Amino acid sequence: MRISVIGCGYLGAVHAACMAELGHEVVGIDVDERKVAELSAGRAPFFEPGLPEVLGRALDSGRLRFSTDLADAAGAEVHFVAVGTPQTKGSHAADLTYVDAAVEGLLPYLSDGDLVVGKSTVPVGTASRLSELVRASSGADLAWNPEFLREGFAVKDTLTPDRFVYGVARGETGERAAAQLDAVYATALAAETPRLVTDYATAELVKVSANAFLATKISFINAMAEVAEATGADVTQLADAIGYDARIGRKFLNAGIGFGGGCLPKDIRAFQARADELGLDSLAFLADVDAINLRRRDRVVALAGELVGDLAGARVAVLGLAFKPNSDDVRDSPALDVARRLRASGAIVTAFDPEANATAGRVAPELEYATDVESALRDADVVLVLTEWTEFRELDPAVVAGLVSHARVVDGRNTLDSVAWRAAGFDYRGLGRP
Numbered sequence: 364m365r366i367s368v369i370g371c372g373y374l375g376a377v378h379a380a381c382m383a384e385l386g387h388e389v390v391g392i393d394v395d396e397r398k399v400a401e402l403s404a405g406r407a408p409f410f411e412p413g414l415p416e417v418l419g420r421a422l423d424s425g426r427l428r429f430s431t432d433l434a435d436a437a438g439a440e441v442h443f444v445a446v447g448t449p450q451t452k453g454s455h456a457a458d459l460t461y462v463d464a465a466v467e468g469l470l471p472y473l474s475d476g477d478l479v480v481g482k483s484t485v486p487v488g489t490a491s492r493l494s495e496l497v498r499a500s501s502g503a504d505l506a507w508n509p510e511f512l513r514e515g516f517a518v519k520d521t522l523t524p525d526r527f528v529y530g531v532a533r534g535e536t537g538e539r540a541a542a543q544l545d546a547v548y549a550t551a552l553a554a555e556t557p558r559l560v561t562d563y564a565t566a567e568l569v570k571v572s573a574n575a576f577l578a579t580k581i582s583f584i585n586a587m588a589e590v591a592e593a594t595g596a597d598v599t600q601l602a603d604a605i606g607y608d609a610r611i612g613r614k615f616l617n618a619g620i621g622f623g624g625g626c627l628p629k630d631i632r633a634f635q636a637r638a639d640e641l642g643l644d645s646l647a648f649l650a651d652v653d654a655i656n657l658r659r660r661d662r663v664v665a666l667a668g669e670l671v672g673d674l675a676g677a678r679v680a681v682l683g684l685a686f687k688p689n690s691d692d693v694r695d696s697p698a699l700d701v702a703r704r705l706r707a708s709g710a711i712v713t714a715f716d717p718e719a720n721a722t723a724g725r726v727a728p729e730l731e732y733a734t735d736v737e738s739a740l741r742d743a744d745v746v747l748v749l750t751e752w753t754e755f756r757e758l759d760p761a762v763v764a765g766l767v768s769h770a771r772v773v774d775g776r777n778t779l780d781s782v783a784w785r786a787a788g789f790d791y792r793g794l795g796r797p
């Protein structure tokens with residue numbers, strides 16, 4: 364099948380490469396010339412495990428190409444819209460400028476029977492509005508097919524997702540759209556991946572409610588961390604114990620400095636903003652979810668301050684800048700935010716991330732970046748582990764003790780072995796742990 368993918372960011376670049384891997388003929392289109400040049404040369408513009416390999420194979424096969432010209436979408440039967448929906452400046456609502464521009468830009472190149480497929484995360488109501496636009500100006504139709512991929516596992520999540528959700532129009536046009544998507548995803552469907560066909564509003568809501576649920580789960584355990592801190596309990600044991608209840612489950616119950624990234628924070632804010640527009644109080648609790656999450660950053664800065672006495676002039680080693688491991692993404696990263704706050708409090712911050720030094724350096728040039736973990740640790744008065752990279756989890760506390768000037772550590776992700784670090788002489792502080 365001939366496919367176009369509009370927008371080649373974290374979502375679109377992976378989607379384009381994976382669709383070609385599945386045997387489709389794909390053109391990825393993006394306005395960013397540099398990104399298109401990088402992708403055309405087989406280089407992923409961001410760190411994503413497995414992507415360079417899939418990209419290389421797809422380009423070699425001749426089934427994948429990239430372009431800056433929307434006219435190159437002409438001739439494809441299915442057009443995926445995978446552009447960003449960032450938070451609007453000065454408001455919590457989603458900024459739909461790029462989605463609107465992509466769909467409007469596609470209109471002249473659509474043929475009868477084509478299907479425009481929205482993958483971007485949008486406020487409920489968007490698909491219905493855009494479907495009218497598409498139908499009014501072409502013989503094409505529109506479906507909404509939300510994407511649930513996790514950064515760090517994007518290739519796997521795209522090739523073998525948990526489920527497919529198709530939001531389609533009612534009646535025959537919707538059935539035809541579902542059949543077109545079935546043809547696109549034939550490989551995964553043959554492996555019995557669940558597939559739900561819904562109306563537009565449900566499909567849009569599935570995505571934002573999934574992210575709201577995950578954010579709530581993380582903030583729930585971080586709220587328990589606050590209670591644990593006040594009572595001397597250990598939130599990691601609490602999470603293990605409640606996680607054995609299959610109805611609760613242990614996943615997404617890791618307390619620490621909280622969630623960040625390009626999705627969860629902005630999506631829960633946009634979801635609340637949309638509920639407000641609809642005159643609903645139903646999502647008011649998401650303001651607490653957001654607030655609990657942001658308070659964790661204050662807590663970790665306070666813990667570092669407690670350990671060194673005065674942050675001004677203290678040498679702080681920050682290990683981790685990405686919003687999570689196996690990613691170089693620092694969008695709304697709690698780790699980078701904490702590093703910048705420490706610096707703003709007068710600390711001398713030396714940061715190191717195995718992949719995110721460069722992306723962090725572009726937004727936070729005021730920080731010092733070390734080229735390896737040892738140089739970040741050398742002579743530190745306190746060490747903060749803020750992203751749970753394997754490299755940090757596997758640090759030998761005895762070796763670290765030999766590098767730092769004071770053996771103090773804040774485990775912002777509750778990822779270190781507290782017994783081993785204490786045995787090596789460290790004043791160890793976890794989040795929500797005694």
Ligand code: UDX
Pocket residue numbers: 510511512513514515574577581614615616617618619620621622623624625626627686687
């Ligand atoms: C998320 C959703 O998981 C994905 O389905 C959706 O499509 C996009 O948003 P992603 O942003 O890649 O994916 O990251 P995710 O793995 O969900 O982690 C989000 C944040 O939560 C990270 O900052 C992570 O460190 C944090 N987190 C996760 C916790 O603080 N505790 C946990 O237990 C789990």
